[in-house]
Amino acid sequence: MFKELDPLLHSQLRLAVMSILLSVEEADFVYLKEKTEATAGNLSVQIDKLSEAGYIEVEKSFVGKKPRTTCRITPVGRQAFEDYVNALKGYIDM
Amino acid sequence: MEEKRLTEKESLELITQMIHSSKQNMEVGNGNQFLYWGYCTAGLSIALFVLITLTHSFIWTWGWMFLFGVWPLIAYKKRQKPAAVVTYTDKVINQVWRVLGWMFAFTFITSGVIEILLYRQADFIIMLPLSLLYCGLGVSITGIIIQERWMIYSPIVAFVFCIYMLTMLIHDESVTLLWYLYFGLSFVIMMIIPGHILNHKAKQACSKN
Numbered sequence: 001m002f003k004e005l006d007p008l009l010h011s012q013l014r015l016a017v018m019s020i021l022l023s024v025e026e027a028d029f030v031y032l033k034e035k036t037e038a039t040a041g042n043l044s045v046q047i048d049k050l051s052e053a054g055y056i057e058v059e060k061s062f063v064g065k066k067p068r069t070t071c072r073i074t075p076v077g078r079q080a081f082e083d084y085v086n087a088l089k090g091y092i093d094m
Numbered sequence: 095m096e097e098k099r100l101t102e103k104e105s106l107e108l109i110t111q112m113i114h115s116s117k118q119n120m121e122v123g124n125g126n127q128f129l130y131w132g133y134c135t136a137g138l139s140i141a142l143f144v145l146i147t148l149t150h151s152f153i154w155t156w157g158w159m160f161l162f163g164v165w166p167l168i169a170y171k172k173r174q175k176p177a178a179v180v181t182y183t184d185k186v187i188n189q190v191w192r193v194l195g196w197m198f199a200f201t202f203i204t205s206g207v208i209e210i211l212l213y214r215q216a217d218f219i220i221m222l223p224l225s226l227l228y229c230g231l232g233v234s235i236t237g238i239i240i241q242e243r244w245m246i247y248s249p250i251v252a253f254v255f256c257i258y259m260l261t262m263l264i265h266d267e268s269v270t271l272l273w274y275l276y277f278g279l280s281f282v283i284m285m286i287i288p289g290h291i292l293n294h295k296a297k298q299a300c301s302k303n
Contacts, residue, residue: 005102012100012108019112025185027116031178035115063176085109091102 003087006080008053013038013046018081021056021073029069047071055080116179125292127168128233132285134164139278143271155217165195187236194232198225219269223259226252226280233284245288252280 009015016036020027027035033043047069050056055077059070073081100108138160145154177184201224209216230249237245255276262269 010100010105012104015100015105015108016112019109020116023113023116023181025180025182027179028176034178035112063174068176085106088102088105092106 003083003090005087005091006084008049008055009080009084011046013042014050017043017046017050017071018055018073018077021071022078022081026070026072029071032071050077053077053080116181125289125294125296128285128289128292130168130171131164131229132281132289135161135281136278136286139274139281143274143278146271146274158218158221183239187239190235190239191232194228198228201228220263222273222277223256223263226256226259226277229281230256230284233288237288242288242292244291245284248284248288249280251283255280 009018013036016038017032020032020035029040029043029047032038032047033040036043038046047056047058051058051071053076054074056071057074059072061068061070138157142154142157145157146152202218202221205218205220206216209218230252233245233252234247234249237243237247259273259276
């Protein structure tokens with residue numbers, strides 16, 4: 001019996017964001033936007049969804065007068081990602 | 095990038111691509127910290143050497159305290175322009191330098207207290223060899239972490255000067271002003287040159303991307 005793929009991660013942009021955050025300590029919104037080549041609005045929506053699920057932590061601050069959003073993966077997100085990759089392996093080995 | 099559902103194969107390809115892409119940015123700007131410290135320390139060494147030689151006044155030895163002013167300045171500059179991404183490598187390197195920074199401060203305070211208690215005056219001369227040792231260790235460990243050959247081996251010069259100075263002190267030989275120049279030269283070799291090498295490599299990596 002195959003595990004169902006986590007619908008929150010099985011989407012191109014959210015998976016890209018999670019993959020980046022998995023390999024770094026933290027990344028800011030501009031960096032994520034540049035790496036994923038997403039629009040600011042779409043990225044913002046997807047980050048909110050990941051944050052609501054507890055997969056990532058979002059920290060909003062100011063550098064001078066400019067707002068800065070920093071994201072980092074949580075232990076819950078890391079576990080979800082691991083489960084997702086294991087489930088993927090199951091499908092591919094089929 | 096659109097929000098679309100992926101096939102299993104596409105998912106794995108995307109994960110690999112994103113992880114690879116985020117690793118490419120690891121070295122950008124890493125050299126600046128070395129350049130700030132390297133230029134400040136080497137410049138101060140030469141300035142103090144010249145001032146003491148010209149004025150014959152050892153009051154200028156307190157000029158080393160300017161280095162304590164560099165610390166908050168660099169921290170302020172870092173806060174003004176935080177890195178877009180902090181990798182695990184950056185975190186480990188920061189922790190290494192934090193420990194060495196505290197070692198430096200601890201040595202400064204402890205040696206000052208001991209000298210005042212024993213000799214009723216503090217010249218902090220022990221800070222010269224020990225600073226070379228601490229900074230050399232920091233540069234070498236950083237070099238090992240980021241796999242930069244020049245950084246791993248360039249502190250050897252600093253270690254040689256450190257051992258030379260400690261040997262002189264143990265044998266009660268007089269401290270000469272040339273020590274300041276040895277100190278400055280060590281920082282040129284172990285911080286300024288690697289700093290420029292790192293920045294050059296980062297620029298090359300960026301232009302390729």
